[in-house]
Amino acid sequence: MSSPFAINGGACVAMVGKDCVAIACDLRLGLQSLTVSNNFPKIFSYGDVYLGLTGLATDVSTVSDLFRFKVNMYRLREERQISPQTMANLVSTSLYEKRFGPYFVSPVIAGINHTTGKPFICGFDSIGCIDFAKDFIVSGTASDQLFGTCEGLWEPDLEPDDLFETISQALLNAVDRDALSGWGAHVYIIEKDKVTKRLLKGRQD
């Protein structure tokens, strides 16, 4: 249990629906078995793109700030918002720069590309290898549980409301079987012209 990825705990999941995507995370921050905070969101927004970060909490903060800086610089130079695909490559190259002393994070990206209008999700390992998935991406200490719930509940072409129910049930039931995750959740449903953020209470134990 001395893995840097499992000290603070946490879980994140992204899913594709019909002309929409969803991304959700838990809110726990812990030190091994001691819960320090129940309000530590792991999803950060960069314009139209949403980035979920699980792993070592200090790296979650550092990496989220680093990308705020990098995406701001991109926006100033290009005078446009960053697309999810470009963001994916930015995350990948930034992580690989630290190939031999990595940030201990497992990032997840979700967003809709406003040029093509197509939903996009992807995940990474800690050194930037991209996992382009058509269905869902999971990360964090509850990733095994999330693979089980997502594989069992997800189906293609879910409407936004059904996608919200699916991702919420997948996350809530997964974190309830992981001692290092839980204590509430944030769920983002991203559509072309609308983003809905919901706060889930979940089990508080």
Place this chain on the structure above:
Amino acid sequence: MDSLLGSNPTLASNPAYSFSKAPYNSAADNKEHAFYPYTDNGGSTLGITGEDFCIIAGDTRSTSGYSINTRYSPKVFRIGGDDETGEGAHIILSVVGFAADGTALKERLNAIVKMYKYQHGKKISVKACAQRLATILYGKRFFPYYVTAILGGLDEDGKGALYSYDPVGSYEREQCRAAGAAASLIMPFLDNQVNYKNQYLPGTGEGHDLEPRQALPLPRHDVEQLVRDAFTSATERHIEVGDGLQMLVMTKNGIEELYHPLKRD
């Protein structure tokens, strides 16, 4: 000789060595041999009860490391049958973990259940069998059977009964339980779909006023479908699960065996 042995000074000065290893003479260099009494043969099992039945299922793949030993090695057994076919059995058992210990445990429990019948002139109840299995497991507290067992049958009232164990005999009666390599994938799915965890009745209020959806015993058809879904999902994401799904369904009419192929990759 010099050209054959190249420029290695150790080998060149001692023509007795034809292999590229320096000679050693220290006693500390003796090779240590070790015997590991356990291996993990992977796979997963799952049990769910209904009103008047009990289903225990397991995949039929047996692995060691990344190799597949066989695509058909059952993990679910009939206990207390009249002969080796298991005909007349009234208890079902699944074992996952170390297959050799699993087989040994099954044989031992089967013999004990038969002896019970000869000595008492009646079949052992599932409740008593469950307690006996715990005793067997705890009997090897310091050299355990490396298995997670699930025991099933019908209780005194004819209701589905399911007992789950850890390797040293801690046990509990439950409605459903997943065990083995993909237990972490299957169990949260079962919490949600069998016990309706995290599901609430719409329009019953807000916050603590929300009414949880009551978990009712599921009909047999739904349970069989859930088991198949759980295993196809686990097969998709876990390399140690696959090849085939074996299901034993216990009802008042006896035990029915079902088999469904799973992905073999």
